[in-house]
Amino acid sequence: MRASERAISDINRELADLARRNGDAENELRVLGSAAAQLEAAIDEQQIAFGKLLAQRYRQGHAPLLRLLLSGEDPNRVARQLHYYGYIARAQAGLLEELRSNLERQQDLESKAAQARADLAKIERSRVTHKQQLEKEHLTRRQALALISKEVDAQRREIGDLQRDEARLAELLERIEKIIASRPKAPPPRRDQERGQRPPRHEIDAFGQFKGKLNLPVQGELAHRFGSPRPGGGTVWKGLFIQADSGQGVQAIAPGRVVFADWLRGFGNLMIVDHGENYMSLYGNNETLYKQVGEAVARGERLAAVGNSGGNTSSGLYFEMRHRGKPFDPMGWLNSK
Structure with missing residues (x-):
């Protein structure tokens, strides 16, 4: 498969x-x-x-x-x-x-x-x-x-399988974080910036500014929320599962860079975007991945197409947000309008 x-x-x-x-x-x-x-x-x-x-x-x-x-x-x-x-x-x-x-x-x-x-x-x-x-x-x-x-x-009734899937994802994210951390740090501010001049755009677009302003990456029915029990009990959802039609476009929630775009057991065709400041967004179960590792993406740019890869019986997007490798509830970051 x-x-x-x-x-x-x-x-x-x-x-x-x-x-x-x-x-x-x-x-x-x-x-x-x-x-x-x-x-x-x-x-x-x-x-x-x-x-x-x-x-x-x-x-x-x-x-x-x-x-x-x-x-x-x-x-x-x-x-x-x-x-x-x-x-x-x-x-x-x-x-x-x-x-x-x-x-x-x-x-x-x-x-x-x-x-x-x-x-x-x-x-x-x-x-x-x-x-x-x-x-x-x-x-x-x-x-x-x-x-x-x-x-x-x-397998979906067994807690062990879900835990192994999550463990593989955690190991993957840990490797990615180490790679990101090993990259050269940004140079210190220039003198003209120290004198109060406005720094370049990419230096002020901190991810934290998007809190309460983000949109869901795909339009659909919110079938599972962060923290709700998974089938079979014993574990909970670490993100959101949004039911949507196969082929529907998946959009980046914020600017960033693709750090993973491949198949991962339990998550199918998975894309991970690094937004800086140790924030990442994850998009799983896609049918098609349109971006590759290393590509910069803009807010709202199409990343993938909805599918049911990874063994899902229904089509939809599995979406997570993480900070320092730990998942957190995306709902607190979404635009309430």
């Missing part, structure tokens, strides 16, 4: 990227189509103008200049006629050059449009392949769930 749930997360991420590329290609094709339509209209106008010039030259005969010079008419009138014929000739040459240039541009646009259509077809083939792979992984996962459903139900 671990491999299939990881694969589902990876395929969904690739499908999201394909959707973005498909949108870019469709937009490019629309732009090319609009440019081609404008160019075709310009070519039509040039062809009509060029046809009129040719018709006028034909009516004048094959040697209008010679007849004019030998006509014996008034020299001033002859000079005006010669100037007019020169203008016609230059206009004809100009139109011909513009028509040739526009026809070349039309051929180039048709070539680019053909390439854009080929790219769209390639993206669609890739999307179909990924969809088939996703359905296959979902089937594999459903089969795995069917095989272990009785075992999972029995």
Whole structure:
């Protein structure tokens, strides 16, 4: 099940990227189509103008200049006629050059449009392949769930399993805290800051300022609260379980940096975000993880998609907040409005 749930997360991420590329290609094709339509209209106008010039030259005969010079008419009138014929000739040459240039541009646009259509077809083939792979992984996962459903139900009644899951998470958080603590400390304030100047933004965005202002990371039904008994008794919930539809977006509660994004037994596809000052937020049971370790995230940015990984029978998000590795009730930090 671990491999299939990881694969589902990876395929969904690739499908999201394909959707973005498909949108870019469709937009490019629309732009090319609009440019081609404008160019075709310009070519039509040039062809009509060029046809009129040719018709006028034909009516004048094959040697209008010679007849004019030998006509014996008034020299001033002859000079005006010669100037007019020169203008016609230059206009004809100009139109011909513009028509040739526009026809070349039309051929180039048709070539680019053909390439854009080929790219769209390639993206669609890739999307179909990924969809088939996703359905296959979902089937594999459903089969795995069917095989272990009785075992999972029995395990959830046993206090020992829950305690082991929590112990694994505690060990993971301890390792993460040691890694964070080993990082170089921030440099001391500069002289201009010591003189009272405003420090950089990231130095004043302390996590404590968000108390009472946070939003839940996903909209849904609050099925289990912090401190309520877990099934089977003997242990309590260390966070919140929010029932939500599979695929619904999970958002970061505050700015931070991803320090863990992987599968963990009991928590499925789990993401942990470090907010500084020894505060962390945890998002478990996801179907898809969109961020990777080391990536900075903004408040409200999409981190993952709701799922039921980790053996859950219903879809939803398991959400914890911790300070110095200890869980605390997130409800006291949420916006009451």
